[in-house]
Amino acid sequence: MKTALSVIFFFHFLPLTAQISISGRVTDNKNKALRGVSVALKNTYDGATTDSTGHYSFSTDEKGEQQLEVTISGYYAISQKIVLGDSPVTLNLSMKEQITELKAVVISAGSFEASDKNKGAVLSDIDIVTTPSANGDVTSAFKSLPGTQQVGESEGLFVRGGTATESKIFMDGNLVNNFFFSSTPGMATRGRFNPFLFKGTIFSTGGYSALYGQALSSALILESKDLPEKTEADLGISVVGVGGGIQHLSKDKKSSWGVSVNYTNLWLAFNVIKQKQDFFQVPLAKQADANFRIKTKNGGFIKYYGYISTNKTGFRSPDIDSAILKDAFSINNINTYQNISWKDRIGNGWKINTGISFSTNKDDIVNEIQDADNGKFTGTNPLFNYKNFNLLNKARYAQARVVFEKKLFGLNAIRFGTDYFYSNEKSTYTLYDGTKFTQQVNDHLLAAFAETDIYVTNNLAAKIGSRLEHSTIIDKWNIAPRISLAYKVGANSQASFAYGIFYQNPERKYLPGLAGLDYSRASHYIFQYSKQTKNYTLRTELFYKKYSNLYKTDSSIGGREIAANNNGYGDARGIEFFWRDKKTIKNVDYWLSYSYLNTKRDFLNYPTAIQPSFAATHTAAFVFKRFFLPLKTQFNLSYNFATGRPYYRIAKNASDKYMITDAGKTINYNSMSFSVNWLPNIGKKDARTFAVWVLGVTNVLGQNIIYNYNYSYEGSRKEAVTPPSKRFVFIGCFLSFGMDRTQDAINNNL
Amino acid sequence: MKKLFISAFVLLTAVASFAQSEKFTAAMKKNLAAMDSSFKNPPDILNVANNFERIANAEKNQWLPYYYAAFCQVNYGFMEQDKDKIDGYADKATELIAKADSLSPNNSEISCIKSMIASCHMMVNPMQRWQEYGQESNSNMEAAMQQDATNPRPYFLKGQGLKYTPEQFGGGCKTAKPQLQTALDKYATFKPANDISPNWGKERTESLIKDCK
Numbered sequence: 001m002k003t004a005l006s007v008i009f010f011f012h013f014l015p016l017t018a019q020i021s022i023s024g025r026v027t028d029n030k031n032k033a034l035r036g037v038s039v040a041l042k043n044t045y046d047g048a049t050t051d052s053t054g055h056y057s058f059s060t061d062e063k064g065e066q067q068l069e070v071t072i073s074g075y076y077a078i079s080q081k082i083v084l085g086d087s088p089v090t091l092n093l094s095m096k097e098q099i100t101e102l103k104a105v106v107i108s109a110g111s112f113e114a115s116d117k118n119k120g121a122v123l124s125d126i127d128i129v130t131t132p133s134a135n136g137d138v139t140s141a142f143k144s145l146p147g148t149q150q151v152g153e154s155e156g157l158f159v160r161g162g163t164a165t166e167s168k169i170f171m172d173g174n175l176v177n178n179f180f181f182s183s184t185p186g187m188a189t190r191g192r193f194n195p196f197l198f199k200g201t202i203f204s205t206g207g208y209s210a211l212y213g214q215a216l217s218s219a220l221i222l223e224s225k226d227l228p229e230k231t232e233a234d235l236g237i238s239v240v241g242v243g244g245g246i247q248h249l250s251k252d253k254k255s256s257w258g259v260s261v262n263y264t265n266l267w268l269a270f271n272v273i274k275q276k277q278d279f280f281q282v283p284l285a286k287q288a289d290a291n292f293r294i295k296t297k298n299g300g301f302i303k304y305y306g307y308i309s310t311n312k313t314g315f316r317s318p319d320i321d322s323a324i325l326k327d328a329f330s331i332n333n334i335n336t337y338q339n340i341s342w343k344d345r346i347g348n349g350w351k352i353n354t355g356i357s358f359s360t361n362k363d364d365i366v367n368e369i370q371d372a373d374n375g376k377f378t379g380t381n382p383l384f385n386y387k388n389f390n391l392l393n394k395a396r397y398a399q400a401r402v403v404f405e406k407k408l409f410g411l412n413a414i415r416f417g418t419d420y421f422y423s424n425e426k427s428t429y430t431l432y433d434g435t436k437f438t439q440q441v442n443d444h445l446l447a448a449f450a451e452t453d454i455y456v457t458n459n460l461a462a463k464i465g466s467r468l469e470h471s472t473i474i475d476k477w478n479i480a481p482r483i484s485l486a487y488k489v490g491a492n493s494q495a496s497f498a499y500g501i502f503y504q505n506p507e508r509k510y511l512p513g514l515a516g517l518d519y520s521r522a523s524h525y526i527f528q529y530s531k532q533t534k535n536y537t538l539r540t541e542l543f544y545k546k547y548s549n550l551y552k553t554d555s556s557i558g559g560r561e562i563a564a565n566n567n568g569y570g571d572a573r574g575i576e577f578f579w580r581d582k583k584t585i586k587n588v589d590y591w592l593s594y595s596y597l598n599t600k601r602d603f604l605n606y607p608t609a610i611q612p613s614f615a616a617t618h619t620a621a622f623v624f625k626r627f628f629l630p631l632k633t634q635f636n637l638s639y640n641f642a643t644g645r646p647y648y649r650i651a652k653n654a655s656d657k658y659m660i661t662d663a664g665k666t667i668n669y670n671s672m673s674f675s676v677n678w679l680p681n682i683g684k685k686d687a688r689t690f691a692v693w694v695l696g697v698t699n700v701l702g703q704n705i706i707y708n709y710n711y712s713y714e715g716s717r718k719e720a721v722t723p724p725s726k727r728f729v730f731i732g733c734f735l736s737f738g739m740d741r742t743q744d745a746i747n748n749n750l
Numbered sequence: 751m752k753k754l755f756i757s758a759f760v761l762l763t764a765v766a767s768f769a770q771s772e773k774f775t776a777a778m779k780k781n782l783a784a785m786d787s788s789f790k791n792p793p794d795i796l797n798v799a800n801n802f803e804r805i806a807n808a809e810k811n812q813w814l815p816y817y818y819a820a821f822c823q824v825n826y827g828f829m830e831q832d833k834d835k836i837d838g839y840a841d842k843a844t845e846l847i848a849k850a851d852s853l854s855p856n857n858s859e860i861s862c863i864k865s866m867i868a869s870c871h872m873m874v875n876p877m878q879r880w881q882e883y884g885q886e887s888n889s890n891m892e893a894a895m896q897q898d899a900t901n902p903r904p905y906f907l908k909g910q911g912l913k914y915t916p917e918q919f920g921g922g923c924k925t926a927k928p929q930l931q932t933a934l935d936k937y938a939t940f941k942p943a944n945d946i947s948p949n950w951g952k953e954r955t956e957s958l959i960k961d962c963k
Contacts, residue, residue, distance in 0.1 A: 036793075038800040040807070045777050047804045049797040073838055102838075116878055124878055229882060534833050534875075627877070629918050 020084055023057035024091040026050050026070065034072060034095060042067035042079075060084065074098055099410035103458045105486040109498035109528040110207035110541070112145050112578075115200040122537050122580060128195045131623055132675035132696055133638040135730065138195045139169075139179075139220065143640070144621040146541070146576035146593040147205035147218075150642040150669050151614050153707040153721045155180040155188040158614045159205050160545055161572030161599030162217030162522075165507050169220045170212060172303065172341045174357040174399050175421065176222075181285070182333045182363050184313055186710075186721050192287075192309060192335065194260075199225040206524040206543060207498025210449045210465030210482045211403065211415070216504045216522040216547070226301055227256050227293055230738055234260075238694075238732025239269050241285075255294040262287040264311075275724045280374075281314030281330055300344025307337040316370060320712045320719055321383055324372050332364040353417075354402040365391040383713055388432035395425040411461075416450035425508055437558075441511045444472045451482075459488040471505050471519075478503045478519050493531035500524050506551050506563040510604075513563030514554070520566065521549045535583035537591075545572040550603035556656065561605065570601025570609060590624040605650055607658045613708055616642040616669070634677045642669040649711040649718070661715055666706045673698045675730075689737050696730040699723070777805055778814065778946040785822060795826045803846065813857070814946060816850035820863050827870040840870040858898030859948045865890035865907055887911070902936030905929050906951045913958055923962035930959050 026037045033054030040047030041060055047069075048058040060066075063084050068091070070078040075095040082089060097103070106120035114123035127141060134140035139157055142148055149158035156164025169179040171193075181189035202221040212219045228247040235244040245260025264285040287309040294302040314330030341355030369377040369384045377384060403417030426440040451465030463484040470477050482500035489495050503519035523546045530539040550568025553561040580591035597617055602609040611617075624637040649662040675696035681689060699705065708721040781801045788794035799822035806815035820843040827839035847863045854860065865887045872883035891911075894904035909929030915921020933955045942949040 036796050036800075038803065040800075040804045043808050045773075045801075045805050045808055047800070049800045052793075073842060126878070229885065629916055632918060 018063075018086070019059040019061055020086065021057060021059045021088045022068075022082070022084075022091065023055070023088070024093065025054045026056065026093045026095060027054055028075070029094055029096055031094070034075070037070060037072040037075075037095070040069045040071075042069050070095065074100065074103065097458060099455045099458050101411065104411055104455055105459060105461050105488045105494050105496075107453075107461055107463045107484045107486045107496065108494075108530065109484055109486070109496035110524070110526045110543075111202050111204040112142070113200070113202045114141075118200065120532065121200075122532075122539070122578065123201075125199060125201075128201070130625060130634065130636050130675070130677060131638060132636045132673040133621075133623075133640055133671070133698065135190075135673075135696060135698065135728075136195060138191045138193060138198070138201070138222070140190075141195075142203045142220070144591070144593065144623050144638060145203065145205075146539075146578050146595040146619075148595075148619070149614055149616060150619060150640050150671075151707065152188050152705065152723055153186050154183060155190070157203075157218060157220065159218035160543060160574065161570070161597055161601070161612070161615050162545075163612075163614060166215055166217035166504065166522075167220065168212070168215035168218075169222065171222045171305075171339060171357075172224050172355055173211070173353060173401055173403065174339055174341070174355050175214070175397075176337065176357075177359055177395070177397050177423075178335055178337075178361045181311060182331055182361075184315075184331060185329060186317075187724055192307070192337075193222075197224055197305070198222045205541075206545065207482070207484060207500050207526045209463065210451045210467040210480065210500075211417070213419075213447055213449075213467050213469055213480065213502070214445070214504050216502050216520060217545075224291075224303060224305060225293075226303075227253065227295060228258070232736050232738050234734065234736040236732060236734040239272075239730060240732075241265050243287075245289075253295075255292065257290070257292040259290045260288070269728070273725050273728060275315075276722065277315035277317045277724055278326075279313075279315045280328065281312055283311065283313045285309060285311035296344050298345040300342065302340070302342045304340045305338070308335070310334045316374065319369060319384075319387070320710055320717060321714075325377055325384065326370045326372075326374070327387060328366075328368045328370045328374070330366050334360075334362045336360045349407040351405040351407070352402065353405065356400045357398070359397045361393070361395045361397075363391070363393040365393075367391075385432045390428075390430040392428045392430075393425070394427075395423065397424075398422045411453060411455045413453045414450070415452070415465075417448070419445075419447040419449070421445040421447075439512060441473070441508065443505070445505075446470045461486050469503060469519075473505055473511065474517055474519055476518060478521075489529075490531070492533050493529070496526075496528040496530070498524065498526040498528075510551060510553055510561060510563040513551070514557075514565065516565075517551070517563055518549050518566045520547070520551055520568070522547050535581065537578065537580040539576075539578040541576045543572075543574060543576075547571060547601060547603075550601065552602075553604045555605075568601065568603035568606075570599065570603065572597060572599035572601075572615075574598055587628070588624065588626045590622070593621045595619045605658045607650065607660060610648065610660070611646050613645055613647050616645045618643045632679050634679070636675045636677070637672070638674075639672045640669065644668050645708070647709045649715050651715060662711070662718070664709070666708065666720075667704065669705060669707075670701075670703045671699045671705060672701050672703070674700045689735055691736075692734045694730065694732045694734070697727055699727040702726045774805070774809060774812065775946060777801075778818075781805070781818070782946060785818065788822075789825070792826060792829045795822050795829075799823050799826070806846075806849070811853060813850040813853040813860070816846050816853070817860060817863065817948070820844075820846035820850065820867075824863060824866045824870050828866075828873070833874050836870060836874050840867050843867050843870070856897050858894045858901045859903065861890045861894035861897060862901070862903045862907060862948075865894065865904070869907075869911065900936060900940055902933045902940050902955070903948070903951050905933035905936060906955045909933055909955070910958060913962070927959065927962050930955055930962070934959065 026034045028034055035050055035052045037050040039056045041062055044062055046058055046060040048056040050056045065083050068080045068082050070093055075097055078093055108120050113121040114125060114128055115121040116124050128138060129136050131141045131144055133144060147160050151158045157167040158164055159167055169176045180191055183189060200223040204219045208219040228249050231249045233246045241264035243262035245258060247256060247258040249256045266283045270279055270282050289307040291305045312332045316326045316328045319325040319327045337359040339357040343353045346352050367387055367389050369387045371377045399421045401419045403415060405413055405415045407413050423443045429437040447467060447469045449467040454462045465482045467480040480501045480503055484498040486494055486496040502522045506513055525544045526541060528541045547570040549566035550570060551563040552565050552567045554564035555561045574595060574597040576595045578593045582589045597615055599615050600609040600611055619642040622639045625634060627634045644665040644667055646665050648660050650658055651661050653659045678693040681691055705723055706720045709718045710721055711718050781798055785798045788798045799819050802815045802819035806819055823839050823843035827836050830836050844867055847860060851860050868883045868887035872879045891904045891908050909926045912921045912926035912929060937952040
């Protein structure tokens with residue numbers, strides 16, 4: 001018994017007899033002290049945390065071979081074997097910094113990101129809908145950023161001296177054709193898609209990734225939302241129409257579906273706000289969409305989005321070649337779009353991102369010359385007769401795409417894939433006398449691409465890629481290398497550089513062209529410096545873009561302009577600034593952007609290299625947002641400015657050569673827009689209904705806006721292209737009814 | 751002799767395991783005391799968090815050290831002035847509380863920490879994150895109330911949250927006070943399971959009520 005007890009006491013007290021101390025210093029690889037590092041003997045309570053000088057010290061009763069675990073977030077953990085004998089141990093350690101998204105430089109030359117999650121984003125999702133000049137249009141918000149033109153006479157983004165067709169829009173990796181409602185003469189149409197569909201948007205003003213192609217200037221990359229946060233129904237009523245939808249989230253929060261319908265009718269708005277044109281068919285649109293999203297077991301997503309819409313518009317405007325006659329233009333459009341994508345982890349660090357999309361578009365355009373009583377004018381003057389026509393465009397598109405990605409050490413990754421795009425576009429042009437001209441253009445565009453992200457350290461990263469393309473229209477291969485570098489120069493600042501070659505096919509309306517066409521081509525060189533904190537963003541970019549092989553058109557064959565050769569060329573250079581400040585003035589968030597652009601090009605029917613009519617030399621935008629808490633109201637103001645743009649009358653001379661017979665410059669563009677968002681239910685945690693009231697006024701001051709000039713046939717008269725009305729007022733109320741299932745969720749978990 | 755030997759062996763192992771749990775309790779108590787004083791000097795909170803994490807990793811089947819390690823991390827997150835760093839502490843707390851959760855599922859105290867973590871994330875940018883994290887914080891608070899109706903802490907957290915929410919958004923003393931009073935009533939009857947079980951928040955509740963007078 002005595003022995004047994006002594007054994008117990010021996011065992012019990014033995015550990016207390018011989019404590020030894022372990023101490024040392026932990027530094028980073030630049031020998032700077034690391035504070036807060038946990039140093040622990042594995043499977044024991046013993047350990048310490050380093051102090052501000054990087055020192056640690058503790059004692060232990062353990063003996064023999066032990067494992068010392070050294071950890072701190074942001075650094076690679078160290079697990080070191082140590083042997084504990086009788087003498088104190090001194091161990092100095094150096095830790096290697098992890099390359100993490102939080103710390104690493106962001107490859108950002110040429111791109112602006114709108115996102116709530118990603119570092120380096122300059123706009124948040126909500127900015128897209130609260131920028132008053134944007135009117136809730138996805139692409140318009142980007143017109144308040146540097147690099148874009150204030151073009152209002154036609155839709156699309158005109159970037160750094162490029163045309164709108166040089167900017168392409170991608171949704172979940174797939175190209176979206178007919179992103180905008182069909183063009184109408186002299187008026188910009190809106191994007192078809194609801195801005196709330198997207199969670200992240202990257203707007204590249206140049207130097208974009210090898211994953212995308214067929215855009216000489218710019219890519220707008222939209223990523224659709226994952227699962228909604230809760231089941232929700234919404235309803236919107238405004239002066240332009242009504243709409244509503246449901247988003248349903250499954251009980252296990254692994255899948256969701258949604259449907260929505262929209263009816264737009266501008267009858268009321270156009271009756272109140274006088275339009276320049278005489279609308280015999282006010283813009284009327286019916287839209288329906290549906291989606292489902294399924295979260296896979298590996299955290300990936302299967303997403304489907306389908307959309308169908310019909311819309312029509314018809315209006316009369318005075319014919320420029322006559323004092324009494326009118327042009328009556330009308331369009332009927334049916335558009336469908338379907339996109340299904342699958343993004344997943346497939347093991348071993350590999351990811352797959354694949355999708356297919358189909359879309360169709362049908363435009364039925366009728367133009368008629370009418371007399372003073374709006375009756376069809378039938379005369380013998382061919383000038384007017386040719387304005388009586390019917391144009392029927394039918395298009396079908398299909399795309400399939402697969403991208404594989406492998407995550408390597410740290411943030412390093414390789415990505416490669418292939419993309420196939422089919423387009424079938426048929427147009428039938430019917431002249432006043434019933435003569436029909438039908439053209440059909442088919443294209444099979446095949447692309448393969450590879451790209452790698454290389455993070456040398458948290459301070460230096462590169463994205464190197466290349467794209468290979470073959471289009472049956474051109475029947476040649478092209479290869480387009482792309483390089484981006486980013487280097488961190490300070491805690492919050494970085495310098496970036498991007499270079500790339502970009503190719504594009506001729507615009508559909510100039511096809512079929514003459515034989516022997518090649519791809520048009522642009523090379524981008526972009527240098528960026530940016531400094532960004534939570535509250536401030538400063539960016540400046542210097543760029544040079546060189547165009548070659550631009551399409552020249554010819555109208556001597558078949559009576560219409562067709563792509564004739566690749567003798568066009570041009571360049572664009574400039575400097576841009578962006579400053580956003582959320583801090584200096586309390587509750588105020590504002591940004592300022594400025595762009596200087598120097599560009600000339602010779603393309604289409606231009607007789608020589610000139611500054612194109614869609615390019616202003618100086619462009620600036622100011623956006624101001626202030627939230628008044630007591631009023632639960634946000635006031636937004638934006639001011640857009642651009643110097644006058646050149647305009648030209650280009651006509652054939654006696655020897656059948658194009659020449660400029662008249663030219664000028666428009667007045668400066670000034671427009672101030674204002675919007676108020678009132679959120680009466682904000683902050684009411686138990687509120688089942690969330691309402692947003694919106695009042696928006698564009699061109700509040702009623703400033704005179706001239707986009708361009710149209711010339712009469714023989715050139716003696718010119719007429720300003722102006723917005724359809726001085727200003728537009730939007731009033732709407734958007735309600736969402738949260739079918740809040742928090743309670744169910746809790747009950748199910750119990 | 752053989753009998754004696756066996757009983758000695760039994761006694762020995764019993765004493766050893768008793769010593770082990772005594773060691774655990776002693777270490778926990780020491781660090782709980784250190785935690786209380788660390789709030790006066792925030793950098794110390796992280797040291798205490800590391801201490802708890804070491805105990806947790808050595809014990810592996812005790813939820814309390816993970817719980818306290820997470821509690822320290824999230825509290826440090828609330829005190830961090832540099833908004834860029836707050837998410838890091840909240841993420842660390844999430845990692846720790848997930849381990850506590852797997853050892854002790856449906857635990858009201860653990861739901862309280864999850865609610866605090868969501869509030870901590872929200873603090874980085876309340877305007878933008880309110881919808882996502884406000885909801886997450888609330889649903890965890892409500893879960894905590896359901897999981898243990900006697901636990902005063904979810905009511906304290908709810909009251910505290912409302913106290914710091916602007917009146918226009920349905921916060922302020924008027925809505926906070928009933929919640930804080932409920933918390934205080936519950937504190938009066940709440941008995942922690944043992945002396946290392948969660949038992950914090952009473953003084954803070956009292957001082958918040960005092961502020962609202």
